[in-house]
Amino acid sequence: MIRLIFFLALLSGFSHAGPAVHERVLENGLKVLVKEDHRAPVVVSQIWYEVGGSYEFEGITGVSHILEHMMFKGTKNHAPGDFSRIIAENGGRENAFTGRDYTAYFQRLEKSRLRISFELEADRMRNLQLDPAEFEKEREVVLEERRMRTDDKPRSKAFEYFLALAHTNGGYRNPVIGWPVDIRGLRVADLQEWYERWYAPNNATLVVAGDVDPEAVFSLAEEYFGPLPSGDPVQPRIRTEVEQLGTRRMTIRLPGELPYLIMGYKVPVLKTAEKEKDAYALEVLAGILDGGNSARLAGRLVRGSQMAVSAGAGYDLYARMGSLFMFEATPAEGYSLSDLETALKSEIRELQTNPVAPEELARVKAQVLANSVFERDSVFYQAMQLGTLETVGLGWKRVDEYEARISQVTAEDVLASAKQFLVEDNLTVCFLDPLPMDLSQADGSELGGGVHDD
Amino acid sequence: MTDLRQLWIVVPLLLGMTCAFAGPNIQHWVTERGTRVYHVEAKDLPLVDVQLLFDAGSARDGQHFGLAAMTSGLLDKGAGDWNADHIAQRLEGIGAVLGTSVSRDSASLVLRSLSRTDILKSALETMAKVVALPRFSEMDFFRERKRVLAGLRRFGELPGKVGGQAYYQDIYRGHPYGHRVLGESATVAALTVGAIREFHRRYYVASNAVAVVVGDTSRERVESMVMELTEKLPAGPPPEPIPQVDLAGPGGTQTIHFPSRQTHIFSGMAALNRHDPEYFALYVGNYILGGSGLVSKISGQIRDERGLAYSASSYFAPLAEKGPFTMSLQTRNDQAPEALAVLRKTFVNFIDNGPSEEELTRAKKSITGGFVLRIDSNSKMSNYVAMIGFYGLPIDYLDTFTDKVNSVTTVDIRKAFHSHLQLDHFQTVLVGGRSQSHGN
Known part of the structure; x- marks a missing residue:
């Protein structure tokens, strides 16, 4: 083990810092971040809006996501489909993603074509035209997307129900893609209102990374985005999740082949933690449990006791609101979901009782340090990080703190955080208990298959 | 049409780029x-x-x-x-x-x-x-x-x-x-x-x-x-090549009942190996047909025009021996017959008529203009070089990629599609629930 610690000591003296981030805020409130990376003549442009699934409320769930789809369907200046066609003709790759805390649009282009991206993005930030006929088709596309991603995947479906049980009033209760009945009920007017409320320069961050000159990017941003009017300042409603007051449990029964366990403890994240150190300790805890093949869940449950064929843990340090420390596992044959729940809890108890070994902690930190170099191989990922942190309200500068804050976490911090946060009263448990897949009777109709929501 | 001006600006940039950023030094x-x-x-x-x-x-x-x-x-x-x-x-x-x-x-x-x-x-x-x-x-x-x-x-x-x-x-x-x-x-x-x-x-x-x-x-x-x-591996003899794919035999359709809301459709045949001289004609042609995401013909017909699927595409997966050409989509069970008919019709139109000159020009611009994005990180480079190395492609594969794409003609594409793909050899698989009328 001396060997490991030796490596770590040397690693710490290593320079991992990437190039600096340049920041400029336009008069209309648009924040522009630029990160240089001159390895290849490419540029990534991402625009991040502070709106997503967790901003929505009952009845209009999925509105952020379907609006994201409609952003490709024409503006006052461009016909539906123009956006994708123009980017494609310029050799670009483009897409968009809606998360619980953000909606983001991106293009990857040869570097001389950044202007094309800015022109189109600036246009659709304020000039979207929501055509009712296009909307009706897109609603069907989104319903197909939902069937593909969620309805026909037992685990995704279980996860959706799990989140709805774990949260009572908070924004993380609803699926980002929306409940089917809400998707069906949305009207163009709902989208229009949502668009007007959230799509404005003062509710957005533009992140550009690649082989660019920051000053040139700022002036190009000024040229295209500068003339856009600010929107009315908007603040999402504060919808802090109520206290949980006891364990919650559910069983999902769906045709399937394998049982599956999901567990989540309500925990603070960096943004909400009273002491930030707790959030970083939870991050390290996730690494101790699931940071590779040497971590505890793989070593003890998959290999050691062989109770699980797979097991994982996860934590979202950078969520906008308090979130869940997650576990998921598939039992090996001969073990029940209850057996596996017991085994996971005994791992948790162990973490609450004995400090993690120095070499385990050293491994997590060594991985963090190496990853900070590996991540620099992806210009897109670097831009993603800046956009995420800015959009959840932490500020991009937090990216640079990560390594240092992780390296300060001690075994005692990890023990204390496990003890304080991974407690029974904050736990939600979901058993996916598969029904036989009776293929001869398969009808898969919208009203069949044991689920009646679609 | 209004965008043509914009397109012409792009051409000199492209040429400049090819010189400035040639393939990697392998x-x-x-x-x-x-x-x-x-x-x-x-x-x-x-x-x-x-x-x-x-x-x-x-x-x-x-x-x-x-x-x-x-x-x-x-x-x-x-x-x-x-x-x-x-x-x-x-x-x-x-x-x-x-x-x-x-x-x-x-x-x-x-x-x-x-x-x-x-x-x-x-x-x-x-x-x-x-x-x-x-x-x-x-x-x-x-x-x-x-x-x-x-x-x-x-x-x-x-x-x-x-x-x-x-x-x-x-x-x-x-x-x-x-x-x-x-x-x-x-x-x-x-x-x-x-x-x-x-x-x-x-x-x-x-x-x-x-x-x-x-x-x-x-x-x-x-x-x-x-x-x-x-050094600790035996020198060993390299293995014999794997057998060629026998294409003889008629196509067919298989339906598998499954308790899902969507029917997944796959349709195609074994078609293309890594060393095929017509590789670029097929690649560029498929880019137009179903390989360019939202702007492809298949996505246009299935998703944009009719809202039948979230994802509809076609691709060649070239292997050491003939890898498949596959068209695929997923749609609500009751729409499966319609979606399959549209997919087939889009394919047949393409086989019969080929792409237009304008479509080909656009595709070339898109492929060559985005070429650098394929190798803009160490990990992407590593994967490309691994593909070149494993299949024994020419060492200048990346250097000549753009030229080879640019030299493809509409005639090449029609010829290559005709010689590689025959609808009566296609195998089609549908997996999903029984079609029922859909009460919205």
């Missing part, structure tokens, strides 16, 4: 024991990507479907005097990442490590032992077999997985590409440690290996790295 040599080495030096970041590929994919399974995958999966579960814990601890303690993977053609080990001498040395030492001296212990084998069997069961609850496998089975009928890479429950359950050891001895040999190193290392260093990685 160094290539063959070691005394027959390992083909490909090296790209990239000093900007202090990291190294190492790939070791063997012609040891599932096409080498024989009747033991799943043998190649099981062999590969067991490599890092024990080697020499280390068990799985030791191996993982050695790597993760220095922040290195080692993965194993298998496809129909290849089995590969992929390492990413910091380039600092002592760290890289330790990572390579681990990789070398894992590839040459795996333990294949009974205990590890029984556990991993159980996990693979569980994985296969899980595929059984996903209509896309069920359909994809039925489709391969239908187009390859007995050819070694026809079974799932992971194998089938019955064949995996019948695997033995003896067969795995034998497979490793036969295929994990130096003359059957391709080594790819991209990153912060000199040629000299790479020579000794590859030596270290392969």
